[in-house]
Amino acid sequence: MIEKILKILAKNEDYISGEEIGKILNISRASVWKYMKKLKEIGYEIESISNRGYKLKNNIDFIDKESLKIENLFFEEEMASTNDYAKKIALENCPNWSVVLCNNQTNGRGRLGRSWEAEKNSGIYISFVLRPEILPQYVYQITLVVGVAIRRVLESLTGLEPLIKWPNDILINGKKVAGILTEMNSEMEKINFVIVGVGINVNNSKFSEDIAQKATSIMLETNKIYSRNEIIRKLVIELEKCYNQFCLYGFKPFKEEYNKYCANVGKNVTTQNGSEKTTGISKGVNEKGELIIESENGQVNVLAGEVSIRLSDGRYI
Ligand code: ATP
Numbered sequence: 001m002i003e004k005i006l007k008i009l010a011k012n013e014d015y016i017s018g019e020e021i022g023k024i025l026n027i028s029r030a031s032v033w034k035y036m037k038k039l040k041e042i043g044y045e046i047e048s049i050s051n052r053g054y055k056l057k058n059n060i061d062f063i064d065k066e067s068l069k070i071e072n073l074f075f076e077e078e079m080a081s082t083n084d085y086a087k088k089i090a091l092e093n094c095p096n097w098s099v100v101l102c103n104n105q106t107n108g109r110g111r112l113g114r115s116w117e118a119e120k121n122s123g124i125y126i127s128f129v130l131r132p133e134i135l136p137q138y139v140y141q142i143t144l145v146v147g148v149a150i151r152r153v154l155e156s157l158t159g160l161e162p163l164i165k166w167p168n169d170i171l172i173n174g175k176k177v178a179g180i181l182t183e184m185n186s187e188m189e190k191i192n193f194v195i196v197g198v199g200i201n202v203n204n205s206k207f208s209e210d211i212a213q214k215a216t217s218i219m220l221e222t223n224k225i226y227s228r229n230e231i232i233r234k235l236v237i238e239l240e241k242c243y244n245q246f247c248l249y250g251f252k253p254f255k256e257e258y259n260k261y262c263a264n265v266g267k268n269v270t271t272q273n274g275s276e277k278t279t280g281i282s283k284g285v286n287e288k289g290e291l292i293i294e295s296e297n298g299q300v301n302v303l304a305g306e307v308s309i310r311l312s313d314g315r316y317i
Pocket of ligand 1: 109118309
């Protein structure tokens with residue numbers, strides 16, 4: 001119902017009365033009032049004048065699920081975490097390649113339980129439920145393939161050259177613009193499902209002090225406002241293309257492109273996997289998508305999984 005009310009408000013440049021909205025949707029004026037209250041809580045700025053009705057203050061870029069025309073789409077105005085929602089529907093046996101999307105995410109997560117910041121009505125929060133027929137040990141490759149797809153979409157939209165910070169972040173001008181969180185439910189040799197969550201900073205205008213130095217949005221980098229609908233459409237198409245290619249041929253066809261745009265290649269980096277630290281020059285990924293690090297004494301380390309990476313002088317990238 002909330003989405004229907006939003007659509008009516010967005011279509012009307014002038015005020016529209018609660019009575020009129022109620023008539024269109026066959027609900028009482030009191031219900032309209034309650035939904036308006038909820039919309040304001042979510043973050044929409046709605047002007048209300050007695051005798052005239054309601055009007056959306058800013059022409060916000062709201063997500064219109066019908067125009068997206070995505071099959072098996074689970075959309076809600078607000079979700080705590082699209083990955084958690086996706087996990088729930090996966091356990092209830094939703095189809096392969098179900099897409100979970102929300103306008104606002106209130107409790108988004110990154111890897112290792114870190115939180116993902118979300119300015120109201122500004123970012124993209126989307127998760128995919130996949131059931132790939134691969135061994136669980138190769139699931140991390142999906143993160144890399146999704147990174148390639150996001151990078152391509154952001155490049156075509158902005159004309160800039162986004163880079164990938166192995167394994168799961170996309171950067172523009174050295175700052176994180178998108179992140180990927182891949183989670184799986186599996187048995188020894190069999191994957192039940194994989195959830196790939198993507199967060200993209202689109203029209204975000206600011207970040208908290210903690211991450212202001214390392215986070216950015218495509219709006220901040222280009223001074224343009226973007227339609228999240230358009231990006232979502234492009235992203236879903238590109239992701240499906242890449243994922244299908246991955247299912248047929250594995251990571252191999254993506255290796256060259258990944259390394260071309262991998263931000264850490266040739267740099268002195270330190271990686272951390274739990275308490276284990278590795279320092280050396282990043283040589284990019286091999287055909288399995290593992291990061292190769294060559295240390296000064298010639299030792300070669302091959303890394304995959306929940307690894308954090310920084311430049312050896314401590315800088316983000
Ligand atoms: P790092 O980016 O620190 O190397 P990581 O790739 O493991 O680590 P994730 O777990 O994927 O990071 O993402 C969570 C981290 O991203 C948070 O700890 C925070 O530093 C940063 N972050 C949180 N929200 C945003 C956002 N909207 N945009 C960019 N970065 C964010």
